[in-house]
Amino acid sequence: xxxxxxxxxxxxxxxxxxxxxxxxxxxxxxxxxxxxxxxxxxxxxxxxxxxxxxxxxxxxxxxxxxxxxxxxxxxxxxxxxxxxxxxxxxxxxxxxxxxxxxxxxxxxxxxxxxxxxxxxxxxxxxxxxxxxxxxxxxxxxxxxxxxxxxxxxxxxxxxxxxxxxxxxxxxxxxxxxxxxxxxxxxxxxxxxxxxxxxxxxxxxxxxxxxxxxxxxxxxxxxxxxxxxxxxxxxxxxxxxxxxxxxxxxxxxxxxxxxxxxxxxxxxxxxxxxxxxxxxxxxxxxxxxxxxxxxxxxxxxxxxxxxxxxxxxxxxxxxxxxxxxxxxxxxxxxxxxxxxxxxxxxxxxxxxxxxxxxxxxxxxxxxxxxxxxxxxxxxxxxxxxxxxxxxxxxxxxxxxxxxxxxxxxxxxxxxxxxxxxxxxxx
Amino acid sequence: xxxxxxxxxxxxxxxxxxxxxxxxxxxxxxxxxxxxxxxxxxxxxxxxxxxxxxxxxxxxxxxxxxxxxxxxxxxxxxxxxxxxxxxxxxxxxxxxxxxxxxxxxxxxxxxxxxxxxxxxxxxxxxxxxxxxxxxxxxxxxxxxxxxxxxxxxxxxxxxxxxxxxxxxxxxxxxxxxxxxxxxxxxxxxxxxxxxxxxxxxxxxxxxxxxxxxxxxxxxxxxxxxxxxxxxxxxxxxxxxxxxxxxxxxxxxxxxxxxxxxxxxxxxxxxxxxxxxxxxxxxxxxxxxxxxxxxxxx
Amino acid sequence: xxxxxxxxxxxxxxxxxxxxxxxxxxxxxxxxxxxxxxxxxxxxxxxxxxxxxxxxxxxxxxxxxxxxxxxxxxxxxxxxxxxxxxxxxxxxxxxxxxxxxxxxxxxxxxxxxxxxxxxxxxxxxxxxxxxxxxxxxxxxxxxxxxxxxxxxxxxxxxxxxxxxxxxxxxxxxxxxxxxxxxxxxxxxxxxxxxxxxxxxxxxxxxxxxxxxxxxxxxxxxxxxxxxxxxxxxxxxxxxxxxxxx
Numbered sequence: 001x002x003x004x005x006x007x008x009x010x011x012x013x014x015x016x017x018x019x020x021x022x023x024x025x026x027x028x029x030x031x032x033x034x035x036x037x038x039x040x041x042x043x044x045x046x047x048x049x050x051x052x053x054x055x056x057x058x059x060x061x062x063x064x065x066x067x068x069x070x071x072x073x074x075x076x077x078x079x080x081x082x083x084x085x086x087x088x089x090x091x092x093x094x095x096x097x098x099x100x101x102x103x104x105x106x107x108x109x110x111x112x113x114x115x116x117x118x119x120x121x122x123x124x125x126x127x128x129x130x131x132x133x134x135x136x137x138x139x140x141x142x143x144x145x146x147x148x149x150x151x152x153x154x155x156x157x158x159x160x161x162x163x164x165x166x167x168x169x170x171x172x173x174x175x176x177x178x179x180x181x182x183x184x185x186x187x188x189x190x191x192x193x194x195x196x197x198x199x200x201x202x203x204x205x206x207x208x209x210x211x212x213x214x215x216x217x218x219x220x221x222x223x224x225x226x227x228x229x230x231x232x233x234x235x236x237x238x239x240x241x242x243x244x245x246x247x248x249x250x251x252x253x254x255x256x257x258x259x260x261x262x263x264x265x266x267x268x269x270x271x272x273x274x275x276x277x278x279x280x281x282x283x284x285x286x287x288x289x290x291x292x293x294x295x296x297x298x299x300x301x302x303x304x305x306x307x308x309x310x311x312x313x314x315x316x317x318x319x320x321x322x323x324x325x326x327x328x329x330x331x332x333x334x335x336x337x338x339x340x341x342x343x344x345x346x347x348x349x350x351x352x353x354x355x356x357x358x359x360x361x362x363x364x365x366x367x368x369x370x371x372x373x374x375x376x377x378x379x380x381x382x383x384x385x386x387x388x389x390x391x392x393x394x395x396x397x398x399x400x401x402x403x404x405x406x407x408x409x410x411x412x413x414x415x416x417x418x419x420x421x422x423x424x425x
Numbered sequence: 426x427x428x429x430x431x432x433x434x435x436x437x438x439x440x441x442x443x444x445x446x447x448x449x450x451x452x453x454x455x456x457x458x459x460x461x462x463x464x465x466x467x468x469x470x471x472x473x474x475x476x477x478x479x480x481x482x483x484x485x486x487x488x489x490x491x492x493x494x495x496x497x498x499x500x501x502x503x504x505x506x507x508x509x510x511x512x513x514x515x516x517x518x519x520x521x522x523x524x525x526x527x528x529x530x531x532x533x534x535x536x537x538x539x540x541x542x543x544x545x546x547x548x549x550x551x552x553x554x555x556x557x558x559x560x561x562x563x564x565x566x567x568x569x570x571x572x573x574x575x576x577x578x579x580x581x582x583x584x585x586x587x588x589x590x591x592x593x594x595x596x597x598x599x600x601x602x603x604x605x606x607x608x609x610x611x612x613x614x615x616x617x618x619x620x621x622x623x624x625x626x627x628x629x630x631x632x633x634x635x636x637x638x639x640x641x642x643x644x645x646x647x648x649x650x651x652x653x654x655x656x657x658x659x660x661x662x663x664x665x666x667x668x669x670x671x672x673x674x675x676x677x678x679x680x681x682x683x684x685x686x687x688x689x690x691x692x693x694x695x696x697x698x699x700x701x702x703x704x705x706x707x708x709x710x711x712x713x714x715x716x717x718x719x720x721x722x
Numbered sequence: 723x724x725x726x727x728x729x730x731x732x733x734x735x736x737x738x739x740x741x742x743x744x745x746x747x748x749x750x751x752x753x754x755x756x757x758x759x760x761x762x763x764x765x766x767x768x769x770x771x772x773x774x775x776x777x778x779x780x781x782x783x784x785x786x787x788x789x790x791x792x793x794x795x796x797x798x799x800x801x802x803x804x805x806x807x808x809x810x811x812x813x814x815x816x817x818x819x820x821x822x823x824x825x826x827x828x829x830x831x832x833x834x835x836x837x838x839x840x841x842x843x844x845x846x847x848x849x850x851x852x853x854x855x856x857x858x859x860x861x862x863x864x865x866x867x868x869x870x871x872x873x874x875x876x877x878x879x880x881x882x883x884x885x886x887x888x889x890x891x892x893x894x895x896x897x898x899x900x901x902x903x904x905x906x907x908x909x910x911x912x913x914x915x916x917x918x919x920x921x922x923x924x925x926x927x928x929x930x931x932x933x934x935x936x937x938x939x940x941x942x943x944x945x946x947x948x949x950x951x952x953x954x955x956x957x958x959x960x961x962x963x964x965x966x967x
Contacts, residue, residue, distance in 0.1 A: 050927050050934075051754055083923040086907055088685050089817065093908050096473045096690075096818050097825045117472035117688050205580075206666055257558030259580040260669045267559075318474055386687040389667050389674075396669035400582060422487075422689075440872040441795055444785050448842055449801070455839040456808045459819035463811065466819075473818075534954065535947065542897055542946040544919075547939045603893065604849070607886040611856055641852035648806075649845060656812050677812045684815065697815040704810040 038074035039322040041329055043314075044082050044091065044101040048346045060341045068332040075325045095119060095317060102320040103330060106152070107310050108143040108377040109210070109385045114315070115146040116382035116423070121316040122149035126327035135336070135352045143311035143377030152315035153334040154351035156343055159309040159371045160211060162297040163276045163286075165268065168198055169295070172274075179297035183219070183244070186275075186300055190253050193274040200253035201275040202264030203245070205399070209391045210308045210378045211277070216241035218376060221303030224416070225381045229425065231416045234409035237303070242398060242405035249399045259396050279309075280368055284347055296367045299374055309375025311351060383419040390415035466694040473688050484695045494696065496671055497679040498703070500586060504675060505654040507590035513646050515594065516601025517639075521631075523602070524609055534602075541599040549663045552592040553579065579665055582672035589660045589673055597653070601646050608642035609635070644715035648708055655704050676700045751937035755925070760913055764921035770833060771906070771917055772899040775840035779895040780888050782842035787850020787887075788876050792862065802851075805844045817908055824909060835909045836917070840899060846891040853887040854880060889956035896949045901942070918942055 049057050058079075065077040080101070082090060088110075094100035106114065114120045127150065133141070136154065144152045166176055172192040180186035190200030205212055214224060222237025232238070248254045255264065255273075268276040269291045276282060276294075286294060299307035314333055316326040332338065336354045343350040344358045349369050359365040378384060391412050398408035467484055469477035488494055519537055540548055555563040558580040565575035578588045612635065620630045658677040661667055667674035667682070674682075676696060684693030755761060790802050824835045857880060865875050881888075903919040910916060916924065922938035 047924060047927055050925065080911055081913070081924065082911075083907065083920065084926065084928050085923045086904060089814075089904075090908050092473045092685060092688075093818050093821045096471075097822045099821075099825050099830060113688065117474065119472070119474045119688075206668070255559055256577060257580040259558075259577070260665060261558070261580065386682070389671075389682060392666065392668055393670045396582070400670065402670070436871050438793075438795060440785070440876070441789055441793060444782070445789055445801075448782060448786060451838075451841065452805060452808075455820070455823070456805075459816045459823060460808055460811055462819040462822070463815055535951070538950060539947075542901070542943055542950065544901060544939050544942065547936065600894070603890055607890045608853070610886040611853060611883075638856070641855050645849055645852045648848070652810055658812070658814065677814060680812060681814050690818070694815060697812050700812060701807070701810045705807055708806070708810070 036074055037072045037322075037325045037328070039325060040076045040078065041103065041322055041325055042078045042080060042101045043103040043329070043333075044080050045105060046084050046087065047081055048342075048348075053345060056345050060338065060345060063341070064329075064333050064338050067338075068329055071332075072325065072328065075322070075329075077329060095319065098319055100317055100319070102322055102326045103314050103316055105312060106315055107312060108380060109208075109310075109388075111144065111151055111313065111315065112146045112380045113382040113385050115149070115151050116425075118318055120151045121318050121320060121323050121326075122151055123153075123316055123323075123327040123330070124148075124150045126324055127153075127331060131331050132336075132352075132354075135354050137353065137373050139309070139373060139375055139377060140311060140351050142380060144313050146380060152313035153330045154311045154313045155334050155339060156312040156346065156348035157309050157351050157372050157375065158279045158281070158311075159349060159368045159375045160215060160277060160279050160307050161299045161368065161371055162201070163268075163278050163282060163294045164297050165271060165274055165276075166293045166295055167271060168193060168196075168274045172196055172198075176295045179295070181298055181301060181305075183300055183302045190248075190274065194252055199255055199267070199273040200248065202268055202273055202277050203248070203254040203258035204261050204264050204277075205258045205392065205396060206260035206262040208388055209395070210310070213241065213245065213391065213395055214376075214378070215277075215299065215307045216244060218306035218308075219300055219302045219304060220244075224379045225384070229381065229420075231413045231420070233416065234406075234413040238412075239406050239409045240302070242395070242409055245395070246398060246405050259399050260392075280347060280349060280365060283364055283368075296364055299371060305374050307371060307375050308378065309349075309372060311377050312348070313351075382425065383416060383423060387412075387416050387419050390419070463694050463697060466691055467698055469691045471690040473690055477691070480691065484692045487692060488695050488699065493671065493674070494676075494679060494699075497674050497676045497696075498699070500671075500673065501655055501657065501675045501700075504586055504590055504657055505651065507587055508593050508654050508657075509647070509650050512594050512597050512601055512650055513643075515598040516603075516646065517605045519598065519602040520605035520609055521635075523606060534606075537602055538599040540596045543596075545596070545659050546663065548592065548596050549660055552588070552595070553664055556588050556591075580669060582668070582670045585665055585669060585672045589657075589664070592660050592664075593654075593657065597650070601650065604646050605639065605642060608639050612638050640715060644711065647711050647715060651707055651711070652704055655700060655707075751934045752941070754934060755922070755937055755941065758921075758925065760916070760921060763914055764916050764918045767833075767915060768900060768917035768919070771836040771840075772896060774837055775899050776892055776895040778841040779843050779846050780892045783846030783850045783891045784881060784884065784888050785876065786842070786847040787854055787884075788880060790847065791851045791854035792880075793872075802847075806848065809844055813904075817904070821908065830909060831911045831915055833915075836902075836906055840895075843895065843898075846895065849891060850884065850887055853884060857883060885956040889953040893950055893953045897946055900946055 043061075045061065047054060047057070061079045065079070068077060069075070091100060091104055111120070115122070131153070140154050140157060144150055144154055162179070164174070164176070164179060169176055172189070172195075174189055174192070180189055186200075193200050203212060217224060217233065217238050220237040220240045222232060222235050222241070224231075224233045224238070226232050245254075249256075249258060255261070255267070258264075264273065265276065265278070265282065265285060267273055269286065269289055271293075275297070286292070299305060314330045316323055316330065320326050334351065336352050339350045339352045339355040340358050342348075343355060347365070349365070349372060350356055350358065356366075356369050359369055394403070394408045394412045394415065397403045397411075398405055403411065466477060468479060468481055470480050470483075471477035523534055556578040557563070557565065558577040559565065559575070562575070562578070564578075569575055576584060579585050616634050616638070617630065620634055625633070656677050657675050658681065661673045661675050661678040662681070665673045667678050677700070680693045680696040680700070683689050683696065687693075790798065820835075820839070821830075824830055827834070829835045829838075861879055862875050865879055870878075900917075901919060902917075903923060906915075906917050906920050907923070910920065913921070913924065918938075919942065922935075922942070925934060925938075
C-alpha cells in the first residue's frame with residue numbers, strides 16, 4: 001500500500017514541476033550595464049590533441065582564464081571539454097533547453113546558418129575596436145562575418161592544397177621544384193601518371209563539397225552562391241569544374257569509388273596516387289605513418305588561385321546570460337599570445353598573421369600558411385550546410401553517368417533555390 | 426458499492442495496482458510526455474533556439490509535396506524488404522543449429538553473438554573494408570579471382586542499400602538467434618519424443634511442431650525487427666552520408682538532417698510521426714496474423 | 723562472420739590506419755587508455771548505470787509480462803499497445819523533449835536521467851508476455867484451486883519456468899545500457915560522470931584514432947561478453963508439462 005501512495009505522490013510532484021518549469025524561460029541576467037563585468041562563463045571546447053598533449057591543452061586554456069581574469073577579476077570562467085562525436089546534437093539540445101554554454105566552437109558552414117536562425121549573438125559592437133582587424137587575412141575575416149556582422153573570432157585556419165608523391169613524380173619525369181600551378185599543367189602531369197598506371201589525385205566524394213567540388217569551382221573563377229545571395233553554381237564556371245571532375249572520373253584519373261569515398265589517404269601513402277588533396281592534418285598523418293616522400297604544391301589556378309580552408313572559431317550563444325564578458329573572453333582566447341600557444345600545440349595554422357612566426361622553422365607548415373590568403377572559408381550562407389547532401393547527390397549522379405555536368409549543375413542550382421525558399425531567403 | 430468485496434478485489438487486481446500503476450506513471454512522464462511534446466512540435470517552426478513558433482499545418486503540407494521525404498520512405502521500405510526476413514530466418518536457423526549440436530555450443534553462440542555486442546562504429550568499419558569499392562576490397566578480391574567484375578558496392582546507388590542491409594543482418598542475427606533459442610527452450614521435450622514415436626523425421630518435426638509452437642516468438646521477432654528496420658540510421662550516417670545520390674537516405678536519416686543540420690525541428694517531428702504511423706500500421710497487420718492467445722490442448 | 727570477428731581482433735592492437743595485417747602490432751593503444759586517470763571512474767559509472775537498470779528491467783519485465791499475459795483487466799490490450807507504440811517513434815527526435823524534462827527536474831549531469839528512464843523496458847515486457855502465453859493455463863489453474871494467490875503463482879510457478887526468457891531480457895538490457903553512447907553524451911557535462919562509452923569518445927580528436935577506437939571497443943566488449951556467458955547458464959530446457967504432475 002505504501003508503495004502505491006509514494007508512487008502517486010512522486011508522480012504528482014514530477015508533473016507539477018514539469019508544468020511549472022516547462023513554459024518559463026526566465027533568465028536572471030547577470031549583465032551589468034556600464035559597471036564592472038561579473039558572473040560566470042561556460043566554454044565548451046573539444047580535445048584538439050591526444051594523450052599526453054591533452055595536459056598541455058588544459059594548461060593553455062588555464063592561462064587564458066588567468067590572463068582574462070587579470071582584466072576582469074569578477075568573471076568566473078569554466079572550460080568544459082566535450083567529445084567531437086555528435087557535438088552538434090549535444091550543443092543544440094543544450095541550447096534548446098536554455099542550458100547550453102556561453103561560448104562554443106564552430107566552423108563557418110555552421111556560422112551563417114546559426115546566425116540566421118538566431119542561435120548566435122553578433123559581437124561586432126561588443127568587441128570594440130581594439131582587436132587588430134588587420135592581423136587577419138581577408139579570407140579569415142570573411143569566415144566570421146555574416147550580413148555585415150561579426151559573430152565570432154577565429155583561432156585556427158586550415159588550408160587545402162596538393163601533396164605530391166615524390167617517388168611517382170620522379171618516375172613520370174616531374175620536377176618537385178616546378179610543380180603545376182594551373183589546371184593545364186596539372187592535367188599534363190596527371191596524364192603521365194595515369195599512363196604509368198597510377199591515379200592522378202585523391203577525390204573524396206563522400207566528404208563535404210568544400211573539399212571536393214568547391215575549390216575547383218573557385219579556381220575556375222566561379223562561385224556557388226555569390227555575395228548577394230544569388231545562386232550561381234550553374235554558371236559556365238561551375239559547369240566547367242564539373243566537367244573537369246567528370247573527365248577525371250571517366251579517364252581514370254581518380255579512383256572509381258571517388259563517388260563517395262571518405263578515405264583516399266590510404267591509397268596515397270600506399271604509393272598508388274600521384275597527388276593528395278589534403279591539409280595540415282594530412283601532414284601530421286603522413287608523419288605518423290613515417291611517410292616522407294612528399295612535397296607540397298600550390299593550389300591550382302584556372303582563372304583564379306583558390307582553395308578551401310576552414311576556420312575554427314569561438315562564438316557566443318544567443319541565450320548567454322553574459323554576452324559582454326563572453327565577447328571579451330573570445331578576444332582573449334584568440335589573442336596573439338594564446339593563439340601562438342594553441343596552434344603550436346595543435347599544429348593548425350593560426351588565424352592571426354602575427355602568430356604565424358611559430359612556423360618559421362617548419363618549411364612545410366610555412367608553405368601551407370602562405371596559401372591561407374587563397375583559402376576561402378566555404379559558402380557563407382545559411383543554406384550552405386543543408387544543401388551539402390544535395391550537392392553531393394547531384395555530383396554522384398553525374399559521376400555514375402546519370403546526368404551531364406550541365407544537368408548536374410542545374411539540378412544543384414535548383415536544390416539550392418528550393419532550400420532558400422524553405423527558409424524564406 | 427453494495428457487493429464490493431475489497432479483499433476479493435485486491436486479491437484479483439492487487440498485483441496490477443502494485444506494479445503496473447507505478448510503471449504507467451513512469452511511462453507517462455518519461456515516454457508519453459516527450460512524445461506528446463514532439464507531436465505539438467509538428468505544428469511549429471522551431472530552429473532549436475528561442476520559442477517554437479506556431480504555424481499550423483504548414484509542416485504537414487510540406488511533407489506531402491516533399492519528393493525527398495517520399496524517397497526516404499521508399500528507401501526505408503526497400504531496406505526492410507532486404508533486411509527483415511533474412512534476419513529472422515538466419516536467427517532461427519542459427520538457433521536450431523546450436524540446439525542440435527550440444528558440444529561446444531557456448532563457443533558458437535559466442536561467435537555469432539559477437540557482432541551484437543560490438544560497437545556499431547567498429548562493425549561499420551569492418552564492413553566498409555570488406556565491401557570496399559576498389560579492387561583491394563575483400564569481396565572484390567574474390568570476385569576478380571573467379572573472373573567477375575569488381576563491384577562498387579557502397580559507391581553504387583543500386584547496391585549501397587543492399588550492402589547496408591547486409592551489415593545490419595550481420596549485426597542483428599545474433600540477437601534473433603538468442604530470442605529463438607530462448608523460445609526453443611520452452612518447447613517441452615515430450616512433444617519431440619511423441620513425434621519420434623510417431624516416426625516423424627526432423628524436417629516434418631520442424632514444420633509441424635517446432636515452427637508453429639514458436640508463433641509467439643515469431644510475432645515478437647517480427648515486430649522488433651520491423652521497428653528496428655524502419656528506424657535504421659547509424660549505417661547511413663557513418664558510411665554513406667545518405668548517398669550515393671540519396672540511395673541510402675532513410676527516414677530517420679532525413680529526419681536527422683532536417684532537425685539537426687537544417688534546424689527545422691518542426692518538420693523533423695512530422696517525419697518522425699509519419700514513421701510512427703507506418704510502423705504502427707505494419708504492427709497492427711502483423712498482430713492480426715501472428716498474435717493469438719495460445720492455449721495448449 | 724568468423725572472418726569479420728577475426729579481422730577485428732587483429733586490427734585491434736594495431737597502429738592507426740592499419741588495414742594491413744601484422745604490421746606494427748603494439749599494445750600502446752591499451753596502455754594509453756588504461757593510463758587515463760578517469761578510466762576506473764568511467765567503468766564505475768558504466769556499472770552504476772547498467773547494473774541497476776538491468777536488475778530492474780528483469781524484474782519488471784517478468785512481472786509485467788505476467789500481468790499482460792495472464793491477467794485480465796480493463797483496457798489491457800490497449801494499454802499494452804500504447805506502450806509499444808511509443809518505441810516506434812525514433813529516439814533522435816525525443817532527445818530534445820526529454821532533455822527539457824530532465825532540465826526541469828535538474829537532473830542534468832547526474833546519474834538520474836541515465837537510470838530512471840531505463841528502469842523498465844517495454845520490449846522486455848513484450849518478450850516475457852509472448853513466452854508466458856505459451857505456458858499452459860492448467861499450471862495456474864491447479865495452483866489457484868489449491869488456494870494460491872497471484873504472487874505465489876508468479877513467484878513459485880511461472881517465474882522458475884521463465885529462466886531463459888528473463889536471462890535474455892537481462893542480456894539485452896545489459897548490452898543496451900553498457901553500449902549506450904548518445905544518451906549519456908547528451909545528458910552529462912563533466913568527465914567524472916562519463917560512462918565508458920563517452921569516456922572513450924572523449925579521448926579522440928577530430929580525426930579520430932583508429933587504433934585507440936578499436937582498443938576501446940575491445941575493452942568495452944569484454945564485460946558484455948562475460949555477462950552474455952553468465953546469462954547463458956540459465957538457458958535450460960523448459961519442462962513445462964512436468965509441472966502438471
